[in-house]
Amino acid sequence: xxxPLLDIRNLESFYGPIMAIRxxxxxxxxxxxxxxxxxxxxxxxxxxxxxxxxxDPEKGQVLFNGREIQGQEPHRIVxxxxxxxxxxxxxxPLLTVDENLTLGAYTRSDRVGVQRxxxxxxxxxxxxxxxxxxxxxxxxxxxxxxxxxxxGLMLRPELMLLDEPSLGLSPLLVQEIFAILRxxxxxxxxxxxxxxxxxxxxxxxxxxxxxxxxxxxxMDGSADRLMQSEDIKSFYLGHQDVGERGERRWKRKKTWR
Amino acid sequence: xxxxEHPQVTLNGVSYNATPGLRPVRVDGCDTIAKLFxxxxxxxxxxxAHREKDMGIxxxxxxxxxxxxxxxxxxxxxxxxxxxxxxxxxxSEDRKEWLYADMGIQGVGGIASGVYTTDSADQLxxxxxxxxxxxxxxxxxxxxxxxxxxxxxxxxLLKVVILEREGLHDLDHDRCLFLDDLYEIGRQYDGDDPExxxxxxxxxxxxxxxxxxxxxxxxxxxxxxxxxxxxVLGTLESGAHGLGPYPTDEQLCFxxxxxxxxxxxxxxxxxxxxxxxxxxxxxxxxxxxLREVSPSTFFAVPRVWExxxxxxxxxxxxxxxxxxxxxxxxxxAGETRAEYLLQDQPVPMGVQARYMLWDFLVLxxxxxxxxxxxxxxxxxxxxxxxxxxxxxxxxxxxxLLEGYGMTENAGLTAINTLEAxxxxxxxxxxxxxxxxxxxxxxxxxxxxxxFKGYWRNNEKTVETFTKDGxxxxxxxxxxxxxxxxxxxxxxxxxxxxxxxxxITPAEIESRLKFSHYIADAVVIGDQRxxxxxxxxxxxxxxxxxxxxxxxxxxxxxxxxxxQDVVALIGDxxxxxxxxxARVEQIKxxxxxxVLLTAEDDELTATMKLKRNLVEQKHKALIDQMx
Numbered sequence: 001x002x003x004p005l006l007d008i009r010n011l012e013s014f015y016g017p018i019m020a021i022r023x024x025x026x027x028x029x030x031x032x033x034x035x036x037x038x039x040x041x042x043x044x045x046x047x048x049x050x051x052x053x054x055x056d057p058e059k060g061q062v063l064f065n066g067r068e069i070q071g072q073e074p075h076r077i078v079x080x081x082x083x084x085x086x087x088x089x090x091x092x093p094l095l096t097v098d099e100n101l102t103l104g105a106y107t108r109s110d111r112v113g114v115q116r117x118x119x120x121x122x123x124x125x126x127x128x129x130x131x132x133x134x135x136x137x138x139x140x141x142x143x144x145x146x147x148x149x150x151x152g153l154m155l156r157p158e159l160m161l162l163d164e165p166s167l168g169l170s171p172l173l174v175q176e177i178f179a180i181l182r183x184x185x186x187x188x189x190x191x192x193x194x195x196x197x198x199x200x201x202x203x204x205x206x207x208x209x210x211x212x213x214x215x216x217x218x219m220d221g222s223a224d225r226l227m228q229s230e231d232i233k234s235f236y237l238g239h240q241d242v243g244e245r246g247e248r249r250w251k252r253k254k255t256w257r
Numbered sequence: 258x259x260x261x262e263h264p265q266v267t268l269n270g271v272s273y274n275a276t277p278g279l280r281p282v283r284v285d286g287c288d289t290i291a292k293l294f295x296x297x298x299x300x301x302x303x304x305x306a307h308r309e310k311d312m313g314i315x316x317x318x319x320x321x322x323x324x325x326x327x328x329x330x331x332x333x334x335x336x337x338x339x340x341x342x343x344x345x346x347x348x349s350e351d352r353k354e355w356l357y358a359d360m361g362i363q364g365v366g367g368i369a370s371g372v373y374t375t376d377s378a379d380q381l382x383x384x385x386x387x388x389x390x391x392x393x394x395x396x397x398x399x400x401x402x403x404x405x406x407x408x409x410x411x412x413x414l415l416k417v418v419i420l421e422r423e424g425l426h427d428l429d430h431d432r433c434l435f436l437d438d439l440y441e442i443g444r445q446y447d448g449d450d451p452e453x454x455x456x457x458x459x460x461x462x463x464x465x466x467x468x469x470x471x472x473x474x475x476x477x478x479x480x481x482x483x484x485x486x487x488x489v490l491g492t493l494e495s496g497a498h499g500l501g502p503y504p505t506d507e508q509l510c511f512x513x514x515x516x517x518x519x520x521x522x523x524x525x526x527x528x529x530x531x532x533x534x535x536x537x538x539x540x541x542x543x544x545x546x547l548r549e550v551s552p553s554t555f556f557a558v559p560r561v562w563e564x565x566x567x568x569x570x571x572x573x574x575x576x577x578x579x580x581x582x583x584x585x586x587x588x589x590a591g592e593t594r595a596e597y598l599l600q601d602q603p604v605p606m607g608v609q610a611r612y613m614l615w616d617f618l619v620l621x622x623x624x625x626x627x628x629x630x631x632x633x634x635x636x637x638x639x640x641x642x643x644x645x646x647x648x649x650x651x652x653x654x655x656x657l658l659e660g661y662g663m664t665e666n667a668g669l670t671a672i673n674t675l676e677a678x679x680x681x682x683x684x685x686x687x688x689x690x691x692x693x694x695x696x697x698x699x700x701x702x703x704x705x706x707x708f709k710g711y712w713r714n715n716e717k718t719v720e721t722f723t724k725d726g727x728x729x730x731x732x733x734x735x736x737x738x739x740x741x742x743x744x745x746x747x748x749x750x751x752x753x754x755x756x757x758x759x760i761t762p763a764e765i766e767s768r769l770k771f772s773h774y775i776a777d778a779v780v781i782g783d784q785r786x787x788x789x790x791x792x793x794x795x796x797x798x799x800x801x802x803x804x805x806x807x808x809x810x811x812x813x814x815x816x817x818x819x820q821d822v823v824a825l826i827g828d829x830x831x832x833x834x835x836x837x838a839r840v841e842q843i844k845x846x847x848x849x850x851v852l853l854t855a856e857d858d859e860l861t862a863t864m865k866l867k868r869n870l871v872e873q874k875h876k877a878l879i880d881q882m883x
Contacts, residue, residue, distance in 0.1 A: 009809040025809035060807065210811060217811040249424035250399040256812060257851050
């Protein structure tokens, strides 16, 4: 493999005096889906926010296509082809679906291309086509999530950062959205970096996974390997060895191997 | 039995034989631990014996509580069938109930044996069967599950006593009961026969086995060392003559009580000294608890001292430039003074004055931040400590003394004291203990604290004593002209290379361990062409190194694989190599790229690598090097 699309080296980010990311290094190859797993407060979202320029890192580098982009303004990063689909489906509630998509393509000037991509979004998310004139705030949670992803696609991104797309959605909807993400990856060759708490679905989708705990990567490997790890099984996939008593309150110690 | 009365001496309010090392050993006239316990509880009654944190608040427990609960626990076990001379195993983290159990068991003539909470179910089964334990005391559901896994393999066990009810309200098992139930049984027994506990205590004899301590044993299965009352009192006597504990002392208990070091320091020494023991909440909160308690004396293993040091360095790096400057000057002033102190030489006036100034400006604040502002002396043992680290502690005004002992002589052979201290040695023999160096270099000791032998293992017992009755420590070392002992290694570990050269690996290993980046190392080379080494890196410090130098890594394995990290360790190995002759130099090394925890077989409970298991488990790595 050549140069990775995204190469993060020893990144450190702070919220005031609190170190949220303590030296994270990871790579995303072109065409891959990489997932970052971790509990609340592990620093996953902060990692995405640091990549997309919403936050500036204290130390470390973010290399995109071999060029350092850390610390740049968010709009400069967007122009280089990184799109951030934020947590909690932050769509513009008072604008229509169509207007939301138009805003997604704000930086583009090729009308024809934009129109084609809008059709592509509608093809992947037919429900959005049905509701194109409706205010985004009146959509259901799942539809808003689709719109947020669709809005991101309007930029024809090289890399899409997805922050917990499964959050607050019914299992069925999660299945649906993840199936679409897979199609986007195989058919449109969108490289994705996906932050998730739902480890099962994320590892199912991803090629490579990283596990974050309190600001650090504690484990990484192919999604298959992670799926087999005892620690992942008991802490992220909810497998329980119930033991002799048939109920067990305590958890085994994590070793991450 | 004839009673000889030796002239007595009173040390800090406790009377001992004026000449240490004579039989019978007496502490305030008592010849057994249980009798001393009874005397202290009677005398101190409402004074604070222990403190424990409950829902975030330190709570005090008196000597009367200690007595009452130990009595109920002991009588409860007796009511359930415990006979004198039978073993009870304790599987719990440090807490006051551990001590209640120890004293309760000994009070009714039982033998207390601790099991490490990190031991697996299989290891537990082995120890229960080997010791023939009649009862098992477990802390909580997690430890109970180990027993449940092996319940069919331990036929001699009568009952299991559980300390914490949480998560177990539905438990219905005919061999299990909770501690409060046991107290209730004991309380009723006491009501029916109020003199019983005291009578049983009076039956205890100096030569009775009081406790079993299973030694981790780097080779073969663990063995139970039998320590008699006399052995433990012998150590208390030596300690009193050498260390001088006070009744007002506050201590912090945090190392495993199954280990002789913490057991002595937190259970038996306070019995003699009347001091107060504070229990750390958990191994993770030790440093916070240290600050809260600010103990008068603090015994720890080198790893703990190393951790505190690393924390201070990080704090110093993050200080302002003025702060950093002042810190560097203060350490410098302290180290100049420490050099005199560690050689047992008088400190020149100018050096002392400069230290006093920096102490006033910087060091005393540092000590307060660490919770060492009231510390009269710190102790270190169980593994060699780096001379540089020792000096650093003396520099910041913490009087850290290195000592040496082993389970088989109740934990105390030699120790540096405030009066007689030589850095880099483990001190002079404690009063009452004699040390000699055998022809092959082995350290051998004699004293009232030499153990009785291994439980049901005569063969090993015979091997452990010389024909003239001295204890073979298995350690190699030398005595200097002033009687200070230096340890160089383990006799069994001596490597004979293919070239026929004898090498003590521990000497090289401890040099390596003095590096901040190396947590532990195992030197390999028996019957091989040259020496090689497996190294366990210090995760925290190496991570910080990688961070500061922008070396990318994700998990522990990738950290170990990073070129710069390998180069860093290579440099450390090279530095050590320079101190040794050619044949003793390490030609190849590999990093152990899994983060080992105390649950892993390769590590002892005190986080030391076990040579033979490391050699087995990481054979592939070793083969790469030859």
